[in-house]
Amino acid sequence: xxxxxxxxxxxxxxxxxxxxxxxxxxxxxxxxxxxxxxxxxxxxxxxxxxxxxxxxxxxxxxxxxxxxxxxxxxxxxxxxxxxxxxxxxxxxxxxxxxxxxxxxxxxxxxxxxxxxxxxxxxxxxxxxxxxxxxxxxxxxxxxxxxxxxxxxxxxxxxxxxxxxxxxxxxxxxxxxxxxxxxxxxxxxxxxxxxxxxxxxxxxxxxxxxxxxxxxxxxxxxxxxxxxxxxxxxxxxxxxxxxxxxxxxxxxxxxxxxxxxxxxxxxxxxxxxxxxxxxxxxxxxxxxxxxxxxxxxxxxxxxxxxxxxxxxxxxxxxxxxxxxxxxxxxxxxxxxxxxxxxxxxxxxxxxxxx
Amino acid sequence: xxxxxxxxxxxxxxxxxxxxxxxxxxxxxxxxxxxxxxxxxxxxxxxxxxxxxxxxxxxxxxxxxxxxxxxxxxxxxxxxxxxxxxxxxxxxxxxxxxxxxxxxxxxxxxxxxxxxxxxxxxxxxxxxxxxxxxxxxxxxxxxxxxxxxxxxxxxxxxxxxxxxxxxxxxxxxxxxxxxxxxxxxxxxxxxxxxxxxxxxxxxxxxxxxxxxxxxxxxxxxxxxxxxxxxxxxxxxxxxxxxxxxxxxxxxxxxxxxxxxxxxxxxxxxxxxxxxxxxxxxxxxxxxxxxxxxxxxxxxxxxxxxxxxxxxxxxxxxxxxxxxxxxxxxxxxxxxxxxxxxxxxxxxxxxxxx
Numbered sequence: 001x002x003x004x005x006x007x008x009x010x011x012x013x014x015x016x017x018x019x020x021x022x023x024x025x026x027x028x029x030x031x032x033x034x035x036x037x038x039x040x041x042x043x044x045x046x047x048x049x050x051x052x053x054x055x056x057x058x059x060x061x062x063x064x065x066x067x068x069x070x071x072x073x074x075x076x077x078x079x080x081x082x083x084x085x086x087x088x089x090x091x092x093x094x095x096x097x098x099x100x101x102x103x104x105x106x107x108x109x110x111x112x113x114x115x116x117x118x119x120x121x122x123x124x125x126x127x128x129x130x131x132x133x134x135x136x137x138x139x140x141x142x143x144x145x146x147x148x149x150x151x152x153x154x155x156x157x158x159x160x161x162x163x164x165x166x167x168x169x170x171x172x173x174x175x176x177x178x179x180x181x182x183x184x185x186x187x188x189x190x191x192x193x194x195x196x197x198x199x200x201x202x203x204x205x206x207x208x209x210x211x212x213x214x215x216x217x218x219x220x221x222x223x224x225x226x227x228x229x230x231x232x233x234x235x236x237x238x239x240x241x242x243x244x245x246x247x248x249x250x251x252x253x254x255x256x257x258x259x260x261x262x263x264x265x266x267x268x269x270x271x272x273x274x275x276x277x278x279x280x281x282x283x284x285x286x287x288x289x290x291x292x293x294x295x296x297x298x299x300x301x302x303x304x305x306x307x308x309x310x311x312x313x314x315x316x317x318x319x320x321x322x323x324x325x326x327x328x329x330x331x332x333x334x335x336x337x338x339x340x341x342x343x344x345x346x347x348x349x350x351x352x353x
Numbered sequence: 354x355x356x357x358x359x360x361x362x363x364x365x366x367x368x369x370x371x372x373x374x375x376x377x378x379x380x381x382x383x384x385x386x387x388x389x390x391x392x393x394x395x396x397x398x399x400x401x402x403x404x405x406x407x408x409x410x411x412x413x414x415x416x417x418x419x420x421x422x423x424x425x426x427x428x429x430x431x432x433x434x435x436x437x438x439x440x441x442x443x444x445x446x447x448x449x450x451x452x453x454x455x456x457x458x459x460x461x462x463x464x465x466x467x468x469x470x471x472x473x474x475x476x477x478x479x480x481x482x483x484x485x486x487x488x489x490x491x492x493x494x495x496x497x498x499x500x501x502x503x504x505x506x507x508x509x510x511x512x513x514x515x516x517x518x519x520x521x522x523x524x525x526x527x528x529x530x531x532x533x534x535x536x537x538x539x540x541x542x543x544x545x546x547x548x549x550x551x552x553x554x555x556x557x558x559x560x561x562x563x564x565x566x567x568x569x570x571x572x573x574x575x576x577x578x579x580x581x582x583x584x585x586x587x588x589x590x591x592x593x594x595x596x597x598x599x600x601x602x603x604x605x606x607x608x609x610x611x612x613x614x615x616x617x618x619x620x621x622x623x624x625x626x627x628x629x630x631x632x633x634x635x636x637x638x639x640x641x642x643x644x645x646x647x648x649x650x651x652x653x654x655x656x657x658x659x660x661x662x663x664x665x666x667x668x669x670x671x672x673x674x675x676x677x678x679x680x681x682x683x684x685x686x687x688x689x690x691x692x693x694x695x696x697x698x699x700x701x702x703x704x705x706x
Contacts, residue, residue, distance in 0.1 A: 005461040010491030019489065023467060027474035028453075028484040040486040042450065047410070048399040057400070061452035061505055062488045097395065099414035100381075101503045103456070108358040114376060121380035132385040133393035134377060135415045137501075138363030139704060145496040150454045152414055152505030351492060 010351075012239030012285075013344040036252075037165050038087040038236070039155070047156050055159055058093035060084060061152035067351045069116065069146050071190050073183075073202030074287070076149055077116035079353060081123040082206045082287055083238065084153040089211040090234040090290065092163045093155030095127060100134040100151050105144040113147065120149075127206035129153070160228055161215060167232040168253035172321035173299035175292045177210065177306060178203070178314040180242050181270040184284035184352050189273050196269045205288030207236060210311045217305035218298060230298035236290050238353060240344065241283040245291060246329045247343040253293075254326045259319035259341065262334045282331075283344055285352045293321060363704075365592030365638075366697040389605075390518050391440040391589070392508070400509050408512055411446035413437060414505040420704045422469065422499050424543050426536075426555030427640070429502055430469035432706060434476040435559045435640055436591065437506040442564040443587040443643065445516045446508030448480060453487040454503040459494040466500065473502075480559035482506070513581055514568060520585040521606035525674035526652035528645045530563065530659060531556070531667040533595050534623040537637035537705050542626050549622045558641030560589065563664045570658035571651060583651035589643050591706060593697065594636040598644060599682045600696040606646075607679045612672035612694065615687045635684075636697055638705045646674060 008015045025034060032040045039060035047057045062083045069076040081098065088095040100120065104113065124131050182203040189200050215228045233253070237245035242264065250257045266274075266281045274281045288311060294302045299317070306312030329341040361368045378387060385393045392413035400410045415436045422429040434451065441448040453473065457466065477484050535556040542553050568581045586606070590598035595617065603610045619627075619634045627634045641664060647655045652670070659665030682694040 003463050005457045005459060005463060005466065005491055007459050007491050007493065009457070010489060016489065020487075023463075023470055024487060024489075027470045028477070028487070029474075030483045030485065032450075032483065032485040033487070040450070040452075042485065045449075046401040057507070059450055059452060059507060060486050061454045061503070063454035063456050063490045063503060065456060065490045065492050096398075097385075097393070097412055099393075099412060099505045101414045101416035101454075101505075103416050103418060103501055104358045104362070106358060106360050110356050110358065110376075113358065117376055117380045121382075124381070130383045130385065131381040132383065132395065133413050134373075134381070134386070136363060136369065136372065136377075137416045137418045137704075138358055138360050139418050139498060139501075140360065142495070143498040144501075145492060148456055148490075148492075148497075148501070150414070150416060150503035150505075152452045152454075152503075154410070154412060154507065351490075 007350045012244055015345060037091060039091040039093060041091050041157055053158065055156040058088050058091045058155040058157050060087040061150060062087065063148060063150040064353060065148050065351050066187065066353050067145060068190055071186055071202055072199060073186060074204035075116055075119050077120035078123045079204055079287060080149040080151045081120050081127060082204050083353060084151040085127045085129060085206045085208050086236045088153045088155035089208040090236050091157060092161035093157045095129045095153055095155040095208050097154045098124060098129050098131045098151050100131055100149060102136045103144055103148040104136065104138045105146055106138055106141040108146055123206060127208050162229060163231050163234045165233055165235065165249050166252040168249050168255050168293040168321050169232055170255055170321050170323040171296055172232055172293040173296055173317055174257065174319040174321065175294060175303055175315055176264065176318045177290045177312045179265040179267050180286055180289060181266055181274060181281035181284035183287040184349050185270045185273040187352050188277060188349060194273060196272055198269045200269050200273060203286055203288035205311050207288065207290055207311060210306065210309045213309050214302055214305055217301055221301060230295040231292055232295065233293035234290055237286050239285050241285055242291065243282040243329065243341045244343055250329050251327050256322045256325040257319060257329045258322060259329065259331050261331050263316060263318045265314055265316060282341065285349065287353065360703045365597055368698060390444060392444040392446060394444050394510055406511065408509040411441050411444045411508040411510050413440040414503060415440065416501060416503040417706060418501050418704050419540065419706050420498060421543055424539055424555055425552060426539060427557035428469055428472050430473035431476045431557055432640060433502040433504045434473050434480060435557050436706060437504040438480045438482060438559045438561050439589045441506045441508035442561040443589050444510060445514035446510045448482045448506055448508040448561050450507045451477060451482050451484045452505045453484055455489045456497055456501040457489065457491045458497040458499055459491055461499055476559060480561050515582060516584050516587045518586055518588065518602050519605040521602050521608050521646040521674050522585055523608055523674050523676040524649050525585055525646040526649055526670055527610065527672040527674065528647060528656055528668055529617065529671045530643045530665045532618040532620050533639055533642065534619055534627060534634035534637035536640040537702050538623045538626040540705050541630060541702060547626060549625055551622045553622050553626060556639055556641035558664050560641065560643050560664060563659065563662045566662050567655055567658055570654055574654060583648040584645055585648065586646035587643055590639050592638050594638055595644065596635040596694045597696055602646065603682050604680050609675045609678035610672060610682045611675060612682065612684050614684050616669060616671045618667055618669060635694065638702065640706065
C-alpha cells in the first residue's frame with residue numbers, strides 16, 4: 001500500500017484490488033459485498049416484478065469519469081447507463097431501475113448536459129430500464145472536470161439463474177462476444193489526437209438483451225444439461241480488459257483458463273493504435289462485450305444464439321477452463337508457446353470509463 | 354434558464370427545481386420519477402425482506418461533495434450514509450442496502466480515506482443498513498476535490514405506510530424533530546474560520562430509527578385515526594433548509610402551511626453565526642432533522658413518541674396545514690405579523706452536503 005491515492009488505484013488492476021481488499025472489505029464487512037461480483041445479488045430477499053415473476057434482487061453501482069465526455073460511439077451518459085445495465089446483466093439479472101447522480105462543474109455548458117441527458121434517456125429505453133430517482137450537485141469551477149455521473153441499478157435475477165465469478169468449472173468453454181479493445185483505444189486516440197485509416201469507435205452498448213437471448217435459448221432446449229444453469233459465469237471485461245476479467249474468474253473459481261491468442265478478435269485499427277502506444281489489447285477496456293463460461297454440452301447452442309444478436313455477431317470461442325494451474329490464465333500464442341497472462345500492477349489507461 | 358451551469362443550480366432552490374423540471378424530467382419521463390419524492394417508491398413490485406415481510410421497494414441516490422470533508426459532528430462518509438438512509442426513511446421505508454461509489458482525487462491521503470470509510474461503516478451499522486456493492490474511480494490531481502461519494506439505497510416500505518410530499522392535508526399538524534441550521538452553519542463556520550462561545554456541531558444523524566419508532570407507536574394504538582397512515586408526509590430539510598422543504602410540500606400537496614416563527618428552535622450559536630453571515634436559519638441545511646405532517650388526532654401520540662428518541666428529544670409543533678393560500682408557506686412572526694416564506698432563487702451555501 002502507498003500512503004496517497006495514485007491514478008493506478010483506479011485502474012482495475014492489482015493495486016485497485018488491494019485497495020478494495022485492505023480498505024473497503026475490511027470495514028464494510030458482510031457476506032454479500034464479500035462476493036465482489038459485478039452486482040450484489042441479495043439472496044435473502046424475494047422480489048416480484050410487475051408481471052409477478054419472482055426472483056432475487058441484484059444491486060450495483062458505478063461512477064463514470066471518462067474524459068473526453070463525448071467520443072465516437074458514445075458519451076459519458078450512454079456509458080453510465082450501459083455500464084450499470086451490463087453489471088446487472090452479468091449477474092444474470094434483468095435490469096429494471098436506475099438511479100443517477102450528477103456532479104457538475106460550475107461553467108459546464110447546459111447544451112452539453114442536455115446532450116448527455118438525452119443520450120442517457122435513449123440508452124435506458126434501448127436497454128429496457130427506467131431512470132426513477134436522481135440527484136444533482138454542483139462544485140466550483142476547477143473542482144471537477146465538466147461532469148461525473150454515478151448510476152446505481154436494480155434488477156431481478158430469475159429463479160434458476162446463478163452465474164457467478166466463482167462458478168467457472170474445468171471443461172467450461174470460454175466464449176467472447178466480439179472484438180476487444182475498441183472502447184479503450186477510442187478514448188486514447190481521442191485524447192492523443194491520433195488518426196487511423198479506419199476510424200476507432202467505442203463498442204459501448206447495453207448487453208441485457210444479449211444475455212436475455214442466451215438465457216432464453218437455454219430455457220427452451222429440452223436437454224437437462226442445457227438449462228440456464230449451464231452458463232456458469234458472465235463477465236464484461238471493462239477496466240483492465242479481457243486479461244483482468246479472466247484473472248478474476250480464475251482466482252475466484254480456483255481454476256486455470258487457457259486462451260488461444262489468435263482466437264481473440266481485434267480490429268485492425270485497434271491493433272495499430274495499441275502498437276503505436278505500446279499497449280496490449282487484452283488489457284484495454286471494453287464497454288459492450290461479454291465473456292461467458294459455459295458447460296461444454298451447451299456451448300454450441302449458446303454460441304449460435306449469441307451470433308443471432310446484434311451485439312454478439314462476432315462471438316467466438318477463445319479458450320477453455322481446466323483444473324491445472326488453478327488461479328492462472330495461460331495464453332497460447334500462434335507459435336504454440338504458452339505464457340502466463342498476469343493481472344497488471346500498474347495503470348494502462350486512466351479515466352477510460 | 355442560463356446557458357451554463359452555475360453554483361446556484363446545486364442549491365436546492367428555485368433554479369435547481371427548474372433544472373430538474375426542464376431537463377431531467379423532460380428526458381427521463383416516467384411516472385415514478387415524476388413524483389419527485391426523496392426516494393422512488395416502486396408500487397408495481399413486491400419485495401420480501403429476509404423476515405418475509407412484504408412491501409414496496411424504495412430506491413434513492415445522492416452524491417456528496419461537502420467541503421471540508423471532516424467537520425465537527427461528522428465527515429463526508431457519515432453524511433453519505435445518513436443522507437441516503439434519511440431519504441429512504443422519509444418515504445416510510447426501512448433502509449436495507451446501500452451502494453457506494455467513490456471518486457478520489459489523485460494525491461488524497463490514504464489515512465483520510467480510511468477515516469471516511471471507517472465512519473461510513475460505523476454509521477451504516479448504527480442505521481441498520483449493509484453496504485453491499487461499490488465502485489472506486491480515481492481522477493487526476495486538480496480534477497476533483499479530495500473525494501466525492503455517491504450512495505444509493507434500497508429500502509422496503511411496509512404495507513399500509515404511504516407518506517408522500519403530495520399527501521399533506523388541511524388540518525395536519527406540522528412537527529419538527531429539533532433545532533434547525535446546525536449542519537449548514539457548522540460547515541460555513543469551518544470554511545470561514547469563525548469561532549463562537551458554544552461550538553457549532555453538525556446534526557448529521559440517521560433518522561431511520563426515529564421514523565420506525567413513530568410508525569410503531571401508531572401501529573400499536575387502538576384508534577382507527579392513529580394508524581401509520583396518520584403520518585401523511587415526512588421530509589428531511591437538507592439543502593435549502595426547512596423553508597424549501599415546506600415550500601415543496603405546500604406546492605405538491607396544494608395546501609397552505611402556516612408556521613410560528615418563534616416555535617422553530619434555533620441554537621444560540623447557529624443564530625449568532627447566521628446573523629454574522631447574513632443568513633436565515635430557516636434556509637440553512639440540516640442533516641439529522643425531519644418535519645412530519647400528521648393528522649390532528651395522532652399528533653400528540655407522535656410528538657410524545659418522538660421525544661423518547663435520541664434524535665427527537667427537542668421535537669415540537671411548529672405549525673399547521675390549511676386549505677387557504679394553497680401552495681404557499683406563511684410565517685407568523687413573534688409580533689403576530691404574517692409574511693410569505695418563499696423558495697430562494699439564489700444560492701445561500703454551496704457544497705454543504
